[in-house]
Amino acid sequence: DAGVIQSPRHEVTEMGQEVTLRCKPISGHNSLFWYRQTMMRGLELLIYFNNNVPIDDSGMPEDRFSAKMPNASFSTLKIQPSEPRDSAVYFCASSLLGQGLNQPQHFGDGTRLSIL
Amino acid sequence: GENVEQHPSTLSVQEGDSAVIKCTYSDSASNYFPWYKQELGKRPQLIIDIRSNVGEKKDQRIAVTLNKTAKHFSLHITETQPEDSAVYFCAAASGSGNTGKLIFGQGTTLQVKP
Numbered sequence: 332d333a334g335v336i337q338s339p340r341h342e343v344t345e346m347g348q349e350v351t352l353r354c355k356p357i358s359g360h361n362s363l364f365w366y367r368q369t370m371m372r373g374l375e376l377l378i379y380f381n382n383n384v385p386i387d388d389s390g391m392p393e394d395r396f397s398a399k400m401p402n403a404s405f406s407t408l409k410i411q412p413s414e415p416r417d418s419a420v421y422f423c424a425s426s427l428l429g430q431g432l433n434q435p436q437h438f439g440d441g442t443r444l445s446i447l
Numbered sequence: 448g449e450n451v452e453q454h455p456s457t458l459s460v461q462e463g464d465s466a467v468i469k470c471t472y473s474d475s476a477s478n479y480f481p482w483y484k485q486e487l488g489k490r491p492q493l494i495i496d497i498r499s500n501v502g503e504k505k506d507q508r509i510a511v512t513l514n515k516t517a518k519h520f521s522l523h524i525t526e527t528q529p530e531d532s533a534v535y536f537c538a539a540a541s542g543s544g545n546t547g548k549l550i551f552g553q554g555t556t557l558q559v560k561p
Contacts, residue, residue, distance in 0.1 A: 362547040374491070374536065374551045387548065422490060428547045433479035433498075433540040436549060438490040 333357070335439035337423050343445045349411040352442045355404055356425030364436060365398055365408050366422040374422075380406065381428055413446045420444070449474040449541045453552025461560050466527050468555045470537035471519040479540035480520050481549070482511060486533045494535075495522070527559045 336355040344350060356363050364379040378388040380400045388398070395414070400406040410417055420443050424436040450473040460466050472480075481496035497504045497511045497520065504511050508527075513520040524531055534556050538549040 364548075373553050376548065376551075379548060381547065426547050433547060435481055435493045435496055436547070437493070438483075440490050 335423055335425050335437055337421075337439035337442050339442060340440060341443045341445075343447065344413060345447050346414055347412045348446075349409065350413045350417075350444060350446075352408040352421050352423075352444070354406045354408070354423030354439060356406070356423070357437055358404070360425035360427050360437075361403065362426045362428040362436075363400060363406050364424040364426075365406070366424065366438075368420045368422060368441075369418075377408070415446045418444055418446050449477060449539060449550040451537060451539050451550045451552045453537050453555055455555060456553065457556045457558070459558045459560065460527055462527060462529060464527055466524045466531070466557055466559075468522045468535055468537070468557070469519060470521070470539075470552050471517075472539040472550075473518070474539070474541065475515075475518065477518075477539040477541065480511070480513060481538050482509075482522050483536045483538065483551075484533045485536065485554075491536060524557075527557075529559050529561050532557055532559045 338353045361382050365377040367375045377390045378398045383400045398408045420441045422438050422441045424438045426434045426436045453470045478499040482494050483491035484494045485491040495506050495511050497513050508525050510523045534554045536554050537552040541548040541550050
């Protein structure tokens, strides 16, 4: 079975440019999570969706960050305008929510973002 | 909100020795506790998890214990091998409602010396 698929794997761009990261969750999963990982701050939850609805975006650092989930099989994380301090690895994860039990989150391979 | 503290931040052991990583959580309503292993440049991968209705779970060389009263849980790796070297993260499911949200610890870098 295909896991969580993220694209691109690497992105290098200049500050001020718009960056769009993409994620396809595991088929059948109804929860999707966006994380940012840096050496200094570790693994931070940015936002998550349940059944395509954003539930908690308190981790989104600034208004420059936005995320959407137009359908059950696709989500985007957008940064506009990008800044050097946004450089990090961005992970998407998905899980199956339901039946009153928390389920494991499965991570994609991440997008390594470098803002010059 | 939920807070998860993880110790130690780094751990170095000789091959064949055991390694123990400990985590504490703050929300007594947390009921799910997964552990992830992240190798350099790779994604976090689930290695074992435990729910609040059991106190211990084993899978070959790894085991997890949970003390709900004290609100802490631990990862135990026996007979460590060089390929166990990685960063390990504990996590706790946040509060009630089973939203699926996990709060992660800060990570432990495990080095297994051959």
